[in-house]
Amino acid sequence: MVASEASCALDTIQQEMERLPQGTRRLAVQLRLDLAPEWIWSVLTDYDHLDRFIPNLASSRQLWRRGNLVALEQVGTQQFCGLRFSARVQLELNEEPEQGRLAFRMLEGDFRCFQGVWQVGADDTSTWLLYDLTVQGKPGMPIGLIEQRLKEDLASNLRGVQREAQRRSQQP
Template identity: 70%
Template sequence: MSSFSGSCSLDTIQQDMERLSQGTRRLAVQLRLGLEPDFLWSVLTDYANLSRFIPNLASSRQLWRRGNRVCLEQVGTQQFCGMRFTAKVELELEEDREAGELRFAMNRGDFRRFEGMWRIHHDGSITSLLYELIVQGRPGMPIGLIEQRLRDDLANNLRGVQLEAMRRAGLA
């Protein structure tokens, strides 16, 4: 894993990417910070406002909720090699507040596979936020060319969640 210096002195981002078969990538990004887990959970489950603080997420809309299961429609967008790339997904999420996990899988969308999990773990004064994603592009989607972009975007997404959680905690 490689570490990236962050915008706040208390946090550390670690990142890992694994190349799987058929153009599939497994990415994991972890952020460690001195913040209560409830602030992170409130940000991650603020589905209607995710696009306000997660970079490159153009929209996020809750389609339905059934107990701890939620269905979202999300549209992501980014600039890559001078072109605008947009991807739309319908995700089904399962909230497990007690375990600090928010698992998701794509029902339909612009990828062959898009699934993963957010996990919040509190240990003493440090809270870790882990984001794991398994993504497989459609045929013709140059996943190899956008690997670095994926890495940058995931780190930026965690920074966006962090900054919003700090704002809600009165620290930013």
Template identity: 55%
Template sequence: MDKQIIECFSEGCRRLVVRLQTNVAPEILWNVLTDYDNLSRFIPNLALSKLLWRRNNIVEVKQIGSQKLLGLKFSAQVSLEIVEYPQDGRLDFSMLQGDFRRFEGFWQVGQVDEFTSLTYHLIVRGAIGMPISLIEQRLRKDICSNLNAINEEAQKRSTH
């Protein structure tokens, strides 16, 4: 990871920004990010990702994340409204419903010199009784592996 920032806000909100540079073409990264029905095939701890509907550049996607935490199985689900801006390489997402009080942000794909940059920006606030420090700890670890998995999938697709 080239860059990872976590900021604490009031009321248990966290802002997470992670950036990765890769040699994969931006359009291939875009195709991986918008392959909603197959994201759970290659992103660790994502048990389900399903496109529910599409209206022009707006989609609704249901996702369920699942992992073991302190020996217990923990899962969280969200239904996200995603607005696609392909000309800008940007996907804005916000939670319509789910297991968080707040879950919103964006993905940004862009060209930086000879590299492609992939940025993930998230603002999250856990549900009542969900310790934000635990969420922050998992996010810090998981987002790096998620971005690496997206990059690996894009690398595979670029060789075909």
């Protein structure tokens, strides 16, 4: 997926998934919207409140900050097949506001691999938000089930960021 692709209609989500070896999945989701990139960035970096507007994120809290490096602890929850599933991660984020880039990687947690990037930018037609995630479950995790939930949830997460950014942009 190319983040600068201009052919995408506004307010449309594009999504792709790649199956990598050893149960690893790479998912990329992009949303184009009519909103200044600064509003989206302010939402993405509101670390202690992400759980208020990102669906299925039960908690999010900043552990520390060292310049442009930030550590977060997040817990996500899912309900499927009548069971509640939760996963905890501690992430290290590298903020690059000039590039609109927020890279993250798991320091510890309930996956073998959980890393990626949020990217915010603008071109002549609109602002775009890209979320690119590479995830690998621990042995015994049903990757097919995780894959399906992630595909559904990532679009929902971008919509949550969009709604909060729109709400903030309309406040006096």
